[in-house]
Amino acid sequence: MAFLQLDNLCKRYGAIDAVVATNLAIEQGEFVSLLGPSGCGKTTTLQMIAGFVDVSSGRILLDGRDITHAKPSSRGLGVVFQSYALFPHMTVADNVAFGLRMRKQPEAEIRRKVTEVLALVRLDRHAQRYPRELSGGQRQRVALARALVIEPPVLLLDEPLSNLDANLREEMQFEIRRIQSEVGITTLMVTHDQAEALSISDRVVVMQAGRVTQVDEPYRLYEHPRTRFISDFVGKANLLPGELDGAGLPQVQHSRDASLTLSLRPEKIDLLDNGAGRLQGRILTRYFLGSQWLYRIGTPLGELTVVRRNDGSAPLGEGVDVGLDWQPELLRVLAADEVSA
Amino acid sequence: MNSAMPAPATCARQHRDLRGYLLSAPALALFAALLVVPLLLTLVLSFNVFDYEVGIRADHWTFEHYLALLGDSYFLEIFWRTFWISALVTLLCVVIGVPEAYILSRMGSPWRSIFLVVILTPLLISVVVRAFGWSLLLGADGLVNHAIQALGGAPIKLLYTPFAVIVALVHVMLPFMIIPVWTSLQKLDPAAEQAALSLGASQTKVMRLVVLPQVMPGVLSGTLIVFGLAASSFAIPGLLGGRRLKMVATLVYDQYLADLNWPMGAAIAIALLLVNLLIMLSWNHMIERRYKKSLG
Ligand SMILES: Nc1ncnc2c1ncn2[C@@H]1O[C@H](COP(=O)(O)OP(=O)(O)OP(=O)(O)O)[C@@H](O)[C@H]1O
Ligand SMILES: [Mg+2]
Numbered sequence: 001m002a003f004l005q006l007d008n009l010c011k012r013y014g015a016i017d018a019v020v021a022t023n024l025a026i027e028q029g030e031f032v033s034l035l036g037p038s039g040c041g042k043t044t045t046l047q048m049i050a051g052f053v054d055v056s057s058g059r060i061l062l063d064g065r066d067i068t069h070a071k072p073s074s075r076g077l078g079v080v081f082q083s084y085a086l087f088p089h090m091t092v093a094d095n096v097a098f099g100l101r102m103r104k105q106p107e108a109e110i111r112r113k114v115t116e117v118l119a120l121v122r123l124d125r126h127a128q129r130y131p132r133e134l135s136g137g138q139r140q141r142v143a144l145a146r147a148l149v150i151e152p153p154v155l156l157l158d159e160p161l162s163n164l165d166a167n168l169r170e171e172m173q174f175e176i177r178r179i180q181s182e183v184g185i186t187t188l189m190v191t192h193d194q195a196e197a198l199s200i201s202d203r204v205v206v207m208q209a210g211r212v213t214q215v216d217e218p219y220r221l222y223e224h225p226r227t228r229f230i231s232d233f234v235g236k237a238n239l240l241p242g243e244l245d246g247a248g249l250p251q252v253q254h255s256r257d258a259s260l261t262l263s264l265r266p267e268k269i270d271l272l273d274n275g276a277g278r279l280q281g282r283i284l285t286r287y288f289l290g291s292q293w294l295y296r297i298g299t300p301l302g303e304l305t306v307v308r309r310n311d312g313s314a315p316l317g318e319g320v321d322v323g324l325d326w327q328p329e330l331l332r333v334l335a336a337d338e339v340s341a
Numbered sequence: 342m343n344s345a346m347p348a349p350a351t352c353a354r355q356h357r358d359l360r361g362y363l364l365s366a367p368a369l370a371l372f373a374a375l376l377v378v379p380l381l382l383t384l385v386l387s388f389n390v391f392d393y394e395v396g397i398r399a400d401h402w403t404f405e406h407y408l409a410l411l412g413d414s415y416f417l418e419i420f421w422r423t424f425w426i427s428a429l430v431t432l433l434c435v436v437i438g439v440p441e442a443y444i445l446s447r448m449g450s451p452w453r454s455i456f457l458v459v460i461l462t463p464l465l466i467s468v469v470v471r472a473f474g475w476s477l478l479l480g481a482d483g484l485v486n487h488a489i490q491a492l493g494g495a496p497i498k499l500l501y502t503p504f505a506v507i508v509a510l511v512h513v514m515l516p517f518m519i520i521p522v523w524t525s526l527q528k529l530d531p532a533a534e535q536a537a538l539s540l541g542a543s544q545t546k547v548m549r550l551v552v553l554p555q556v557m558p559g560v561l562s563g564t565l566i567v568f569g570l571a572a573s574s575f576a577i578p579g580l581l582g583g584r585r586l587k588m589v590a591t592l593v594y595d596q597y598l599a600d601l602n603w604p605m606g607a608a609i610a611i612a613l614l615l616v617n618l619l620i621m622l623s624w625n626h627m628i629e630r631r632y633k634k635s636l637g
Contacts, residue, residue: 052535072538079539085532089554089632098550099540150540 003028009058033197036207078147086131099150157189266307277323387607406608427571438518472580501583518563525559
């Protein structure tokens with residue numbers, strides 16, 4: 001049995017189904033991300049686990065114990081909020097010590113643990129500051145330290161990085177993962193940023209309109225998206241009409257009445273000289289992304305996106321005719337979307 | 342040559358300063374005419390000699406009114422009563438108003454606005470009307486005594502006691518406590534309470550350690566307003582305290598209109614102003630020093 005388990009979890013707000021029959025099993029020490037577009041029920045799911053939102057039906061099991069209706073204060077989970085929710089009238093040290101004081105631990109023990117956890121999040125020199133005297137990233141670390149210091153069985157993070165600017169966000173992503181693996185804590189993180197979910201999670205749970213639509217390791221999720229929605233939401237994708245050939249391999253079909261939708265990632269397409277390859281096209285626009293070039297190419301199958309590594313040679317110019325080629329086994333067959341977003 | 346550069350800047354600055362004064366001139370004039378001048382006249386009056394035969398002697402000066410204030414136990418008793426009644430009213434307003442504001446801020450959408458209006462409606466009714474309302478309820482033949490008698494008890498004297506004055510003052514002052522507390526509650530992050538809960542705090546601990554310290558500025562302004570208004574209140578003690586239970590403002594009224602001793606009335610009024618100012622400033626100073634570091 002998994003460490004944290006959601007059994008058929010449902011939440012209704014009046015007529016709105018915020019979360020529908022969600023099943024999820026998270027192993028001890030795992031880092032799982034809950035990924036989905038805005039309003040799909042990620043926060044609601046997290047808040048049900050934390051105990052701030054009543055469960056309509058279903059069960060939540062933590063280490064075999066049923067906590068579906070337990071009070072938030074008795075669950076002992078570490079929660080990091082999107083707004084950080086620090087106590088503005090307390091110093092960083094007092095913020096972090098709060099949970100330990102509630103547990104009536106001896107003051108010497110509290111001081112030792114606070115020092116330790118502040119070192120872990122690299123804030124040892126800011127212990128006596130107030131939250132308003134810290135930067136966004138530092139506040140984020142305080143929130144993390146405050147949740148970690150009580151040594152919770154599970155860490156719940158609700159969009160922990162969405163208030164940070166792009167650079168800091170990337171840095172904190174890896175920082176969260178570093179801390180998580182150092183402590184070895186089971187973690188569930190809510191995010192709507194697919195890059196964030198892919199880069200630091202052991203597994204990603206994709207949610208759509210209150211339902212879980214795919215649970216997979218980041219690499220598998222990217223390479224084998226189950227539905228059209230997921231292939232679009234996780235990374236970029238070219239959607240092509242196609243059929244299965246005699247050997248059961250998907251093949252791109254130029255006709256409009258093809259029965260399958262195929263997905264082909266932009267970096268899986270090779271650019272050749274005009275006339276070569278499986279498909280001919282003309283470069284419409286190109287964008288420089290630093291390590292890569294992104295081309296939009298007009299073809300008889302519609303506009304395709306192609307990403308090529310920036311290998312230091314001159315890029316292809318706009319208006320140039322090119323041939324496109326790919327390995328047929330890299331085409332993925334998509335299932336029809338069972339839920340509409 | 343050298344002064345050519347800074348000159349325009351100074352010019353513009355002077356221009357702007359002047360404009361600032363000009364713009365605030367109407368308000369300053371109103372303030373001076375309606376507050377400062379009467380206050381100065383009262384101050385001057387309080388040093389005039391009063392003679393029961395000839396009245397105020399404008400060109401004779403004395404300290405006797407202030408000395409009488411300090412020496413006469415009758416005056417000291419009224420000042421002391423005014424102080425403890427105002428302090429008790431302030432305390433009751435904190436005890437009732439803070440939880441009320443908290444509950445209000447946690448209410449759902451239609452109810453919150455409805456109850457906010459209910460709390461504010463007393464402000465729309467004249468204090469005099471409300472005081473008469475209370476005297477109808479608390480009088481010897483009032484509703485409360487009827488109820489006590491119906492339940493088999495003996496009627497008790499409620500009107501013209503400190504009890505009546507305190508109840509009515511709390512009723513009048515409550516909105517002045519609830520509004521500033523409610524305003525500082527609005528600034529609270531509800532997630533901070535959830536965070537405290539998730540860290541193992543009980544609901545009472547959340548209130549005491551997380552919510553209350555953050556609404557302290559609101560409570561402080563509330564106490565200042567309520568104490569100041571209660572200590573200088575006139576209509577309620579006048580109508581519900583009766584002839585014998587005097588507070589400072591009613592005492593001033595009596596000195597002016599019953600004894601016709603205007604200089605004595607002026608001296609009491611000035612003394613009330615000074616004592617009130619002293620108490621409020623030291624209270625403010627005390628609380629602010631305690632919360633300064635954490636509340637910024
Ligand atoms: N208290 C509430 N009352 C009624 N409906 C609610 C309430 N809270 C959430 N909902 C609805 O439930 C659905 C899921 O909301 P939720 O906050 O879980 O979304 P989310 O996935 O966290 O979105 P976001 O990425 O924007 O934070 C939404 O349609 C929302 O409107
Ligand atoms: Mg959310």
